[in-house]
Structure formats: C-alpha cells, structure tokens
Amino acid sequence: MQTTNITKGSQAHLERIKERFDGFMKSGANPAFREINELASGLIKTAGYPHRTHEMFTFVNTADPSLTFFDIAEQPISLDDDTARSLVYRGCENSVLFFINGSLDRRLSSFYSKDGKISISPVEQNQAAKREILERTKSEKDIFALLNAAFMKEAFLLDVNDGVSTEGFIQLIFAASGSGESPALSTPHILIRIGEGADIGIIVRFISLDERAFSIPALSISAGEGSKIKYICVHEGCEDSRHLIKTFVSLSKDAHFTCITASNGSALVRHNYEIHLHGEGAETDFNAVSILKEKEQAHNYVRLHHEAMGCISRLRFRNILKDKARASVDSTVVVHPGAKLSDSNQIMKSLMLSPDAKADSKPNLMIYADDVKCTHGSAVGQIDPEQLFYLKTRCFSQDMAQRILTTSFADEIIGKIPFAPARDGVRKMLLGKLER
Amino acid sequence: MLEIKDLYAGIEGNEILKGISLSVNKGEIHAVMGPNGSGKSTLSNVLAGHPSYTVNKGTVVFEGDDLLALPPEERALKGLFLAYQYPVEIPGVGNAEFMRMAYNVKAKKEGREELDPLDFDELLSDKMEILGMDAKYKERAVNEGFSGGEKKKNEILQMALLEPKLTILDEIDSGLDIDALRIVAESIQKLGSDKNALIIITHFPRILKYIKPHYVHVISSGRIIKSGGIDLAMELESRGYDIIKEKN
Ligand SMILES: Nc1ncnc2c1ncn2[C@@H]1O[C@H](COP(=O)(O)OP(=O)(O)OP(=O)(O)O)[C@@H](O)[C@H]1O
Numbered sequence: 001m002q003t004t005n006i007t008k009g010s011q012a013h014l015e016r017i018k019e020r021f022d023g024f025m026k027s028g029a030n031p032a033f034r035e036i037n038e039l040a041s042g043l044i045k046t047a048g049y050p051h052r053t054h055e056m057f058t059f060v061n062t063a064d065p066s067l068t069f070f071d072i073a074e075q076p077i078s079l080d081d082d083t084a085r086s087l088v089y090r091g092c093e094n095s096v097l098f099f100i101n102g103s104l105d106r107r108l109s110s111f112y113s114k115d116g117k118i119s120i121s122p123v124e125q126n127q128a129a130k131r132e133i134l135e136r137t138k139s140e141k142d143i144f145a146l147l148n149a150a151f152m153k154e155a156f157l158l159d160v161n162d163g164v165s166t167e168g169f170i171q172l173i174f175a176a177s178g179s180g181e182s183p184a185l186s187t188p189h190i191l192i193r194i195g196e197g198a199d200i201g202i203i204v205r206f207i208s209l210d211e212r213a214f215s216i217p218a219l220s221i222s223a224g225e226g227s228k229i230k231y232i233c234v235h236e237g238c239e240d241s242r243h244l245i246k247t248f249v250s251l252s253k254d255a256h257f258t259c260i261t262a263s264n265g266s267a268l269v270r271h272n273y274e275i276h277l278h279g280e281g282a283e284t285d286f287n288a289v290s291i292l293k294e295k296e297q298a299h300n301y302v303r304l305h306h307e308a309m310g311c312i313s314r315l316r317f318r319n320i321l322k323d324k325a326r327a328s329v330d331s332t333v334v335v336h337p338g339a340k341l342s343d344s345n346q347i348m349k350s351l352m353l354s355p356d357a358k359a360d361s362k363p364n365l366m367i368y369a370d371d372v373k374c375t376h377g378s379a380v381g382q383i384d385p386e387q388l389f390y391l392k393t394r395c396f397s398q399d400m401a402q403r404i405l406t407t408s409f410a411d412e413i414i415g416k417i418p419f420a421p422a423r424d425g426v427r428k429m430l431l432g433k434l435e436r
Numbered sequence: 437m438l439e440i441k442d443l444y445a446g447i448e449g450n451e452i453l454k455g456i457s458l459s460v461n462k463g464e465i466h467a468v469m470g471p472n473g474s475g476k477s478t479l480s481n482v483l484a485g486h487p488s489y490t491v492n493k494g495t496v497v498f499e500g501d502d503l504l505a506l507p508p509e510e511r512a513l514k515g516l517f518l519a520y521q522y523p524v525e526i527p528g529v530g531n532a533e534f535m536r537m538a539y540n541v542k543a544k545k546e547g548r549e550e551l552d553p554l555d556f557d558e559l560l561s562d563k564m565e566i567l568g569m570d571a572k573y574k575e576r577a578v579n580e581g582f583s584g585g586e587k588k589k590n591e592i593l594q595m596a597l598l599e600p601k602l603t604i605l606d607e608i609d610s611g612l613d614i615d616a617l618r619i620v621a622e623s624i625q626k627l628g629s630d631k632n633a634l635i636i637i638t639h640f641p642r643i644l645k646y647i648k649p650h651y652v653h654v655i656s657s658g659r660i661i662k663s664g665g666i667d668l669a670m671e672l673e674s675r676g677y678d679i680i681k682e683k684n
C-alpha cells in the first residue's frame with residue numbers, strides 16, 4: 001500500500017516536471033542549450049523522481065510539492081541599487097557579479113580586471129564550455145542538478161588565467177525572486193575555471209528575495225595545477241524559500257581548495273558538493289556551519305573522491321539547532337584504487353538546543369586503496385552542563401553562559417572565513433539567531 | 437561571613453555531607469583536610485551551587501544572605517569563588533576574552549568601570565606575570581590542553597581578577613611543581629586581607645607552610661570530626677588519618 005502511494009507520488013512529481021518542461025521548450029528555452037535541456041529531461045525520466053528512501057535524499061523530504069509545482073521565474077527583474085549595494089561585501093565593490101534569477105545583471109555588476117586576466121562571458125557561443133556541461137550532465141545523478149540542466153537557458157564562464165593572484169575576493173551574488181502563486185524556479189549555471197598556479201578568493205552568496213523563490217544553482221569549479229582557491233559560500237534564505245545547490249569541484253595536481261560554507265536555513269536548503277581530488281597532492285579543507293531556528297532546514301550532502309596519490313582532505317561540519325529545526329550531514333569520502341597515501345578526516349558535530357530539533361549525521365568512508373589514513377567521527381549533543389556551571393561560577397548568567405558556549409561552537413568554523421567582511425557578515429547572520 | 441549549619445547534602449540519592457557546621461569570618465584562613473571521598477569537593481560544589489547536588493537539611497548564610505537560595509552566578513557576584521579541583525576545559529573560548537567578560541560582568545554589577553580589551557590586557561598581563569604565566573595563555577582556549585599545573589594557575593589568575601570575598605581552593609596544590617606551588621601560594625597570600633577569607637582544601641601541609649591557616653578541620657565521611665590549629669595538620673602528616681579513627 002505504502003509502496004504504491006510512494007510510486008504514485010513520484011509519478012505525479014515526474015508528470016509535473018514533464019508538463020513544465022514541455023511548456024518551457026515551447027516558449028522560454030534557449031535554442032543554444034536545447035541539446036543539454038533535452039538530455040537532462042531524458043535522464044530525469046529514466047532515473048525517476050527520488051522517493052523518501054532514495055540514498056541521495058535520506059534526510060530530505062523530496063515529496064514536498066513545492067519542489068515540482070513551480071513556475072519559471074520571470075527575468076529579468078530589477079533590484080534597487082540600495083538593496084544591491086547592501087549585498088556587496090566591503091572590498092568587493094569592483095569585483096562583484098550579480099546574477100538575478102540566473103541572468104547576469106550587467107548594470108549592477110562591477111567587474112574590473114586588470115589586463116582582462118579574469119573574465120566573465122556567456123557560455124552560449126562557447127562550444128567547449130557547452131560540451132563540458134553536456135558531459136557532466138551525462139554522469140549527473142542529482143535530480144535537482146539535472147533539473148538545472150533541463151531548464152537552463154543561460155550559463156556563464158568565469159575564467160581566471162594562469163598565474164593570476166588576487167588579494168581581494170571576487171563576489172558572486174545569486175539573487176532569486178518569486179512572488180507568484182507557485183514557487184518560481186531559477187537555474188543559475190556558472191563554470192569557474194582557475195588557471196595553473198592561480199591564487200584566488202571567491203565568495204558566493206545565495207539570497208532569496210522573496211518567500212516563493214526556488215533556486216537550483218549549479219556551479220562547477222575546475223582548478224588548474226598548483227592553484228589555490230579560497231571559497232566562501234553563504235546562503236541566506238528567507239523562510240519559505242527553497243535552495244538546492246550543486247557544486248562540482250575538480251582539483252588538478254597540487255591544487256588547494258579551502259571552502260567554508262555557511263547556511264542560514266529556510267524551508268529547505270540542500271547543498272550537494274561533489275569534489276574530485278583528481279591530481280596528485282591535491283588538498284581540500286572543507287568546513288560547513290549552520291545555525292537554525294524554528295522550522296528551518298539545512299542539509300549538506302558531500303561526496304569527496306580521492307582519485308590520485310597523496311591527496312589530503314579535511315571535512316568539518318557544525319550545526320546548532322533550536323526549536324523544530326532540522327539539519328543533516330551526509331558525507332562520504334571515497335578513496336579510489338591507486339589513491340595511495342590518501343589522508344582524510346571528517347568530523348561532524350551538532351549542538352541541540354531543543355528536544356524538538358533533529359540532527360542527522362552520516363559520515364562514511366569507502367576505501368579501495370592501500371596505505372591510507374582515513375578517519376571520521378560524529379557527535380550530537382547538548383551543551384555540556386559542567387562547562388555551563390563553570391561559567392556560572394565565573395559570574396555569567398544562564399543566558400550569557402549559553403551564548404558563550406554556542407557562539408564559540410559555531411565560531412570555530414566561522415572564524416576560519418579568510419575574508420573579514422564576509423566573516424563579520426556571517427557572524428551577524430548566524431550568531432544573532434542565538435539570542436533569545 | 438559564612439555560616440554553615442548542620443548541612444546535609446548529596447548527589448543522585450546518596451547522602452555525602454552528613455551534618456557539616458562551619459563558621460568563617462573576615463580575615464580568616466581555614467584549612468580542610470580529609471581522606472579521599474570524604475566529601476570535601478562535595479562541600480565546595482554545594483557551596484558554589486552545582487545543580488547536580490541536593491541539599492537535604494541545614495542552612496548556609498553568606499554575607500547575610502541565604503546562599504542556598506541563590507543561583508551560582510549570583511553567589512559568584514556576591515563574592516564567592518571556587519577554584520576547582522578539576523578546572524573545566526572550554527574549547528573555542530579565548531582565555532583572555534573569557535576573563536575580560538567575567539571581569540566586566542562583576543564590575544558592572546558593582547558599578548565599577550568596565551574595561552575594554554586594551555585596558556584589560558594591561559591588568560591581565562600584570563597578574564599573569566606575578567603568576568609566571570606565559571602570554572600565550574591569553575589566546576589559548578580556556579583550560580584547553582593546559583597541563584594540570586597550568587590549569588591551577590589559571591584558576592588563581594581568575595581569583596586575582598575577580599577579587600572574591602570568600603575563596604574556596606579545592607586542592608589547588610595538587611599538580612603543582614615545587615616552584616609553582618611557592619609562586620601560587622605567595623600569590624594567594626598577597627590576595628589575602630582582613631576583608632576576605634579563604635578555605636583551603638588540601639591533602640598536604642606543605643601549602644599551609646606558605647599560607648598559614650587559623651583553623652584546620654578534618655572531614656571524614658561527610659562530617660567535620662576534628663578542628664584545631666596548624667598543629668593538627670602536622671600531626672595528620674606524621675600519623676595519617678589513623679589518629680581520627682583511634683579517637684572515633
Ligand atoms: N554522582 C555521584 N553518585 C554517587 N556518589 C558520588 C557521586 N559523585 C561523587 N560521589 C561520591 O561522593 C563521595 C565524596 O566525593 P568528593 O569528591 O566530595 O570527595 P573528596 O573528599 O573531594 O575526595 P578527594 O580527596 O579524592 O578529592 C565519594 O565517595 C564519591 O564517590
């Protein structure tokens with residue numbers, strides 16, 4: 001009985017997607033991406049809509065009707081200058097790109113690159129880039145990343161030349177709107193290509209402007225040999241908005257990827273990071289933090305692949321949950337055959353401030369190589385009463401003591417953000433939620 | 437200053453303190469000695485207000501107030517300070533910032549000036565120098581990874597900053613090397629005045645050579661079974677707790 005219901009539900013989701021897709025192909029689609037759209041749509045049909053027990057969505061309610069009852073977001077919409085300016089981190093005024101519902105807003109963006117060594121361009125006429133998207137789509141398993149490809153009508157390439165080194169950060173702002181009856185789907189798609197030996201900082205900020213925003217961005221980062229990327233991802237949803245983000249990362253030999261991803265939660269935020277350490281000596285230092293209240297949700301799904309010798313990965317996750325919030329971390333490190341001397345460590349910690357909140361963590365390791373050093377651990381707990389008592393005997397009230405302990409718990413990740421304006425911004429966004 | 441009368445208290449249904457009475461006046465130093473498990477730390481935890489302990493009988497008056505009716509932070513704000521036998525580690529909280537916040541909470545309550553990080557650093561540096569503590573302990577997380585002796589020094593540092601009226605030192609001397617013991621004992625002594633009081637819980641008379649107690653109490657099975665002067669401590673050292681058993 002249950003099974004037929006689930007099947008029926010999944011079938012209904014699929015049918016709605018098909019209906020939307022047919023409408024999209026009749027009007028709205030961009031002929032330049034037709035091949036990718038159709039490929040993705042076909043793959044969705046073959047794979048089926050994921051039901052609750054799907055291994056990629058163990059902790060996410062895919063039955064949520066808002067995920068398929070969508071309209072395509074109108075574009076372009078305008079964002080007033082003051083709002084736009086308030087979204088730009090100090091120091092990024094001349095290196096900011098605005099994507100509104102997936103479209104590059106050239107008026108709001110301000111991007112000066114010395115000697116054109118960093119450039120942004122549409123992918124439409126770039127056959128190589130389109131082929132890259134097409135190839136990646138073929139092996140994509142995430143239904144929402146496939147939805148992105150099926151409904152994609154624009155894509156952009158951020159190209160950082162070999163050897164470019166910047167002190168400041170490039171900020172990409174993805175703003176999603178949606179004020180109609182149904183959730184408004186937007187499908188931003190960005191390729192980021194980092195040249196050999198480049199050393200660069202990128203901040204990606206996802207923002208919902210309205211309650212009905214439903215954004216499923218896809219980003220892919222390919223890092224050249226010996227490059228260094230500091231990557232900060234900030235997600236600021238509003239209550240009823242939904243964000244399902246796919247970030248694909250591929251690291252060449254000796255490339256270093258340092259990532260801090262912070263989420264404010266909303267009706268649903270799911271971030272899927274697929275990271276390939278495919279050159280020898282590549283390294284990833286991955287950190288995720290969220291503080292959630294009320295009925296907010298944030299889910300991290302990470303698949304990190306050690307594909308070459310001597311790669312290093314560090315993954316740290318911290319969540320603080322109040323009220324009826326939900327968070328999950330589903331992270332697997334795969335050490336592929338031949339990836340000798342792999343060194344990996346995953347740590348997940350959740351702090352529960354309410355008996356009604358729920359945190360799931362699922363650290364996993366799949367090792368197919370010899371001579372590796374891999375560890376993982378996870379802990380879900382409350383505030384330590386001995387620490388609380390110690391602080392109280394040092395004059396702090398219950399509230400203050402609790403705030404000190406929760407703040408420091410989250411700040412062990414937030415404090416790693418290597419760009420002060422973003423660090424302060426994330427502190428303001430998240431730590432404020434710990435006040436009563 | 438402190439008046440404990442017929443105190444019965446326990447944890448998880450086990451009665452540990454069985455009728456403690458003790459009176460401490462301004463300017464006095466009391467030493468409390470007694471075998472392992474006799475209830476010394478229980479007494480300090482009950483006085484500090486640890487929520488796991490229940491008081492079954494008796495009263496404690498501190499500076500005219502019913503101490504047992506106050507939450508732990510108000511006891512601390514009134515001037516009670518417990519230097520822990522096992523100080524708690526608090527990862528992620530910077531030691532100096534923690535102490536500044538604590539200092540300011542108390543200063544604010546007492547209507548004194550709160551200190552900004554720069555001014556506080558000056559005060560902190562002075563106190564740390566006296567205790568022979570390296571400046572690197574400012575930036576480290578509270579007690580995290582500190583050695584046993586470093587944790588004890590860090591407790592005395594907090595005592596020096598908070599200037600309590602009544603300090604309970606729960607085995608402050610355990611884990612300290614000979615030099616550290618002397619430095620810590622001298623610091624404690626400097627903090628003493630005719631306005632405040634000390635309760636020193638210890639197993640060893642050595643610290644009592646630096647900080648001379650006016651009274652020595654022996655606690656056994658949750659009761660003070662003998663009180664006397666410093667001689668009692670010396671006697672205990674040479675003859676052990678057998679002397680108590682003989683007399684019991
Ligand atoms: N949670 C508990 N449940 C039951 N008994 C407890 C609990 N906590 C402490 N006790 C017992 O209370 C008694 C007194 O312990 P306490 O720590 O006060 O001793 P102490 O005099 O400080 O000893 P020491 O010199 O070793 O520090 C001990 O027998 C101890 O086992």
Ligand SMILES: [Mg+2]
Nearest residue numbers: 476477478521
């Ligand atoms: Mg003890």
